Amino acid sequence: MAQVERHAYDVVVVGAGGAGLRAAIEAREQGMRTAVICKSLFGKAHTVMAEGGIAASMANVNPHDNWQVHFRDTMRGGKFLNQWRMAELHAREAPDRVWELETWGALFDRTKDGRISQRNFGGHEYPRLAHVGDRTGLELIRTLQQKIVSLQQEDHREHGDYEARLKVFQECTVTRVLKEDEGGGTEESAGRGRGGKVSGVFGYVRESGRFFVIEAPAVVLATGGIGKSFKVTSNSWEYTGDGHALALLAGAPLINMEFVQFHPTGMVWPPSVKGILVTESVRGDGGVLRNSEGKRFMFDYVPDVFKEKYAQSEDEGDRWYEDPDNNRRPPELLPRDEVARAINSEVKAGRGSPHGGVFLDVSTRLSAEVIRRKLPSMHHQFKELADVDITAEAMEVGPTCHYVMGGVDVDPDTAAATGVPGLFAAGEVAGGMHGSNRLGGNSLSDLLVFGRRAGLHAAEYTAGLGGARPAVVEWQVDAAAAEALRPFSAEAETVPDGVPENPYTLHQELQQTMNDLVGIIRRQGEMEEALTRLDALRVRARRAGVEGHRQFNPGWHLAIDLRNMLLVSECVARAALERTESRGGHTRDDHPAMDRRWRKLNLVCELSDPADAFGEVSVGRREMDPIRPDLLALFEKDELLKYLTDEELDR
Amino acid sequence: MSTYTAHFRVWRGDADGGGLRDYRVEVHDGEVVLDIIHRLQATQAGDLAVRWNCKAGKCGSCSAEVNGRPRLMCMTRMSVFGRDETITVTPMRTFPVVRDLVTDVSFNYDKAREVPSFVPPEGVAPGEYRMLQEDVERSQEFRKCIECFLCQDTCHVVRDHEENKKAFAGPRFLMRVAELDMHPLDAAEEQGLDRKRSAQDEHGLGYCNITKCCTEVCPEHIKITDNALIPLKERAVDRKYDPLVWLGDKIRRRT
């Protein structure tokens, strides 16, 4: 039997970003003994990098804002593919989730009358993003982290132990969700099929390399995204799609995996920082996009569905910043998918900047002092990393892989994963909320709204089980340990040329494949080629080998992560091949138009053979529930006609 | 685009000991020290341990000492060094080594727990908080902290004095006390908690002799000493010796 450390908790949260921490706070406040597990140090999750803000219709800056307008914007941004009930809950609850942060010590930027200030962002009709300069994610995560500390201080006063009811296991990686034995008692039958309840998680401690099991009836996945499967990305090493893969392996399906958001503005130079994000606030605060001819090209790229909502001339766009009630917004503030495609086209047409991007200029519109105050970390980032002073010169920017709309298929109200009792998912790892394209600022609010719901319902689920908790099955623990150790014995296995594969090389090849063949613009032949290459990489990944020992060994960690990245990449490629239309974050060169018949179809990815972690993924189609009539009534019929089929509208 | 080969010396080892190891490694235009460490991992030392996340100076993970100076590796451009200069990268000295460039920073998380949290004002509902920009700005400066712990690493009070660690919270967490103390709506005082005094009595403010070394290494350019520590000291002193405050304290305590 494998050597493993054992713990038992009521609720385990995998992930310590905004979604995970908010879930943990809720579960603990519901009286559950709660564990949080994260790969990095506490307080370093991806959420810390969010810049622009958090969307909530508090109406502090424009009194016309309310949840209905926010809901409308979200559905438009997602091209109506959103799980509408999630979009509704999100729009309704976001303001409360932001205000609650203030009671935990958050200090947002203020309006003149002392309320939380809100800024403009792409696709949002009114100024809606609560922010702190351009470091909103840091404020969010620090506030949640400090709230957790304050709950721990409470426990210390009561029990003499900070960790009596809420413990953070930092620098630990979960590699398997464990499930109860469903009766067969053998490897073939137990815990593999759909329906078996969650019994806990298996993972390793990064520092020591030792294994651990946490027994728990409820597991909340809050692991974030998948961007590390792409070469040019704004995401960090943590974004290897772990939660997506853990769900698949546990028998829970993923939806909408074809929708990957490429943020229009990443840095393009120098090469070592290519992909690092340039926040949308630069445009929200007045930055304009120009091509090598000095032209504001976005005016040529306003799609029909948005024609009435955006300025037709530079003058009108400029006036909007001062007088938004009588002018329309400039097209630089179109949803991200539109702007990213436009930049891509300009560069392809030979009108790009010297390093293959376009120019983003804020220096012509704002004074140096205002830029330094409103965009301090962008100013710093360009100065330090690219020798560019954004108060005086334009930035060079181009699209970068940023966010995945697809994720675990969940119940909108409870965040429960489909088909696996006890499994929940919230934040970027969950699918549905953003449809085919996420609006800026809607992620941070999503984390809080559904993080809280996941924590709440995980707690209720555990409480509802009473004493009848699913047991951890020993052979699953042994199998998980053997799987994790395989990279150390790769050399011993029979391989054709006798040498193990270097995990770093495999990773680079995977990133190149996804970037080139399943990137921002997609074609059938290229995606088929990608699937062939992924097949080959999967075979080679079984032989990924590492040197050294188990103590803090990044090569080993990467070898383990490859399984997840390959699974997730296969989902993206297969679903993208299947969807023969262009919508939001999915653009097909060979099917350039949006097709109303695809609007209500979700593509559902599952593992063909749940027992084979390096196996194939199958894609199925599923119809979405019709949108509730009172929500449909929030739109003009003319607008709905662009998205919904006639039959849907007649109903 | 130009490429050259640099000479790196990287500390390799663990809690039982270790030493500097020499590497020759390629450097391209525009790269930072962290890029070079990553290249070493990918090509020569697959198991070289290092922490990082954002690669943009936002998460505070990649702290280390480069040529003896505490720095974020992702924000240290190779162009600041000469091409034939040897670049030495070592783990933060103040914290115990785990492996290679990774140190055990739990000291900081322990200290964070010792600072009493924000106390919300009674009778002010969520959504009703009103604060002016100029009043939140002072605390906002301190909330820019990315918890890289470089200031903690550099402060001489604990750098070579293990024995001081118990009593001294370090600049980052003294600054946290100042941040809460300057928060316009923190209601600690109403609950009988004097944050200024606790900085002195509980968190070791007295050890700080305002050398400003912490401010110098802060990658967020927070004026830790001038804006957090000195004001905290001044007011701690005010409190201790100002007879009126002293009297007020006595009276309030009795009621």
Ligand SMILES: Cc1cc2nc3c(=O)[nH]c(=O)nc-3n(C[C@H](O)[C@H](O)[C@H](O)COP(=O)(O)OP(=O)(O)OC[C@H]3O[C@@H](n4cnc5c(N)ncnc54)[C@H](O)[C@@H]3O)c2cc1C
């Ligand atoms: C540069 C940048 C800027 C952004 N700006 C904005 C913005 O302004 N507004 C906005 O709304 N959104 C923004 N986003 C998007 C938003 O930040 C993310 O979508 C969001 O933070 C994701 O939060 P999360 O809680 O789902 O996951 P994360 O914050 O990514 O946290 C994931 C957690 O899961 C842990 N984890 C992962 N795998 C495992 C495993 N196997 N075992 C244990 N733990 C694991 C990680 O360690 C981490 O703690 C931005 C994103 C980026 C990259």
Ligand code: SF4
């Ligand atoms: S100013 Fe004080 S806290 Fe900062 S380094 Fe000097 S002694 Fe340490």
Ligand code: SF4
């Ligand atoms: S105050 Fe500055 S140096 Fe200290 S931990 Fe924070 S960011 Fe780092």
Ligand code: FES
């Ligand atoms: S990697 Fe985030 S600060 Fe360097």
